[in-house]
Amino acid sequence: MTTNVMAVYSATLSCMNVAPGMAFWKPALVIGVVTVFGALIPGILDQFQNFLLLIGALFIPAFSVMIVDYYLVGRDGYGRELLTAKHQLGRPTRGGGDRRLSDRCRPRRLLVAGLTAGVRRLAAGVRDHRHALLAGRTATDPATPAGRRRGVRAMSGFALPRGDATSWYRLQPLADAITLIDEPGIKPFYRCNIWHVRGRDRDLVVDFGLGAVPLRERVALLSERDIVAVASHTHFDHIGSAHGFDCCHVHAAEADILAAPDNARTLAARFLDDAMFDTLPPLPYAHSGYRIPAPAAIQTLEDGDVIDLGDRRFEVIHTPGHSPGGIALWEAASATLIAGDILYDGELIEDAYHSDLDDYAASLRRLRALPVRSVHGGHFPSFSGQRCHALIDAWLRDHDR
Ligand SMILES: [Zn+2]
Numbered sequence: 001m002t003t004n005v006m007a008v009y010s011a012t013l014s015c016m017n018v019a020p021g022m023a024f025w026k027p028a029l030v031i032g033v034v035t036v037f038g039a040l041i042p043g044i045l046d047q048f049q050n051f052l053l054l055i056g057a058l059f060i061p062a063f064s065v066m067i068v069d070y071y072l073v074g075r076d077g078y079g080r081e082l083l084t085a086k087h088q089l090g091r092p093t094r095g096g097g098d099r100r101l102s103d104r105c106r107p108r109r110l111l112v113a114g115l116t117a118g119v120r121r122l123a124a125g126v127r128d129h130r131h132a133l134l135a136g137r138t139a140t141d142p143a144t145p146a147g148r149r150r151g152v153r154a155m156s157g158f159a160l161p162r163g164d165a166t167s168w169y170r171l172q173p174l175a176d177a178i179t180l181i182d183e184p185g186i187k188p189f190y191r192c193n194i195w196h197v198r199g200r201d202r203d204l205v206v207d208f209g210l211g212a213v214p215l216r217e218r219v220a221l222l223s224e225r226d227i228v229a230v231a232s233h234t235h236f237d238h239i240g241s242a243h244g245f246d247c248c249h250v251h252a253a254e255a256d257i258l259a260a261p262d263n264a265r266t267l268a269a270r271f272l273d274d275a276m277f278d279t280l281p282p283l284p285y286a287h288s289g290y291r292i293p294a295p296a297a298i299q300t301l302e303d304g305d306v307i308d309l310g311d312r313r314f315e316v317i318h319t320p321g322h323s324p325g326g327i328a329l330w331e332a333a334s335a336t337l338i339a340g341d342i343l344y345d346g347e348l349i350e351d352a353y354h355s356d357l358d359d360y361a362a363s364l365r366r367l368r369a370l371p372v373r374s375v376h377g378g379h380f381p382s383f384s385g386q387r388c389h390a391l392i393d394a395w396l397r398d399h400d401r
């Protein structure tokens with residue numbers, strides 16, 4: 001008797017989960033009647049074992065897929081907001097908006113979509129892991145293309161691996177005595193490009209990365225000579241290690257943020273979590289303890305200022321839009337543009353709390369007029385002047401500007 005009441009009660013609650021607006025008595029009545037008549041069917045209890053088998057056959061694989069999807073493949077992809085969101089389903093994008101799967105939350109569609117996505121992701125995870133094993137690496141190795149693209153976790157572990165401080169930064173020498181320094185443990189979407197430019201009298205460094213591993217102490221190139229340090233803007237992925245330099249230059253419109261770089265205004269509060277990483281910074285780093293120290297001295301820049309390295313001159317171009325104090329550095333002699341986050345070859349962020357679309361369009365138009373040959377952006381690989389024009393034209397077209 002007790003078992004039957006509990007069965008009716010839990011079946012009723014399941015119905016109400018699917019359709020929360022439903023009155024309790026309706027499903028309770030229907031299920032109660034079905035149960036009573038069901039119990040009267042002769043010989044039905046003999047079939048109980050088969051019934052349990054059927055339930056097991058149907059639900060154990062479904063729940064296995066869900067559990068593997070939640071805890072292994074899509075770990076941390078399900079935030080509280082997502083699970084409690086009524087009308088928006090889907091992972092938050094870096095831009096902050098949610099991809100809408102449907103306008104209304106339809107439970108049946110959700111279940112089907114969830115199961116399909118789970119099976120697909122599981123299959124992809126197994127495939128990546130097999131590829132990684134064949135290549136002699138783990139699936140979490142940022143060096144595997146699949147690991148880099150989607151950050152698939154190793155199927156055998158629950159936590160992201162930790163990186164090593166000595167190999168946290170990677171250096172890639174490019175043309176015109178420019179070196180790209182970056183943090184391969186961070187996914188490309190979030191990985192800031194740190195630019196080092198060799199000059200005759202002094203060097204230039206633009207941006208400083210996340211700051212989880214001290215930049216200047218770990219990259220010998222940055223401690224050899226006199227350095228002019230410039231922040232393209234003050235988002236956390238660009239200024240984490242700025243305090244390692246005696247004085248940091250920044251556009252006047254964001255000097256106040258650099259002077260007190262809290263997690264809200266630098267966007268760390270919005271973006272910093274496991275989803276950013278393929279490999280976590282070495283201990284004792286923890287997301288919860290992330291704070292950016294302010295540089296000891298800050299010098300402001302304005303549009304038209306020139307940074308002189310002795311034999312090379314970089315002109316400051318104020319490029320608001322992504323953020324109010326964004327700047328690009330333009331070396332006319334080599335037709336090189338160090339662009340910051342206003343322009344790179346990837347998804348641009350134009351919806352931060354201090355972004356402005358009119359400013360964005362005006363800044364891009366300004367850059368479009370430069371006779372540029374190579375662009376070094378704030379994220380993703382560098383590109384040609386031709387690509388630069390194509391990207392700007394596409395942006396202006398997409399935004400009806
Ligand atoms: Zn930014």
Ligand SMILES: [Zn+2]
Pocket residue numbers: 192235237238341378379
């Ligand atoms: Zn950035």
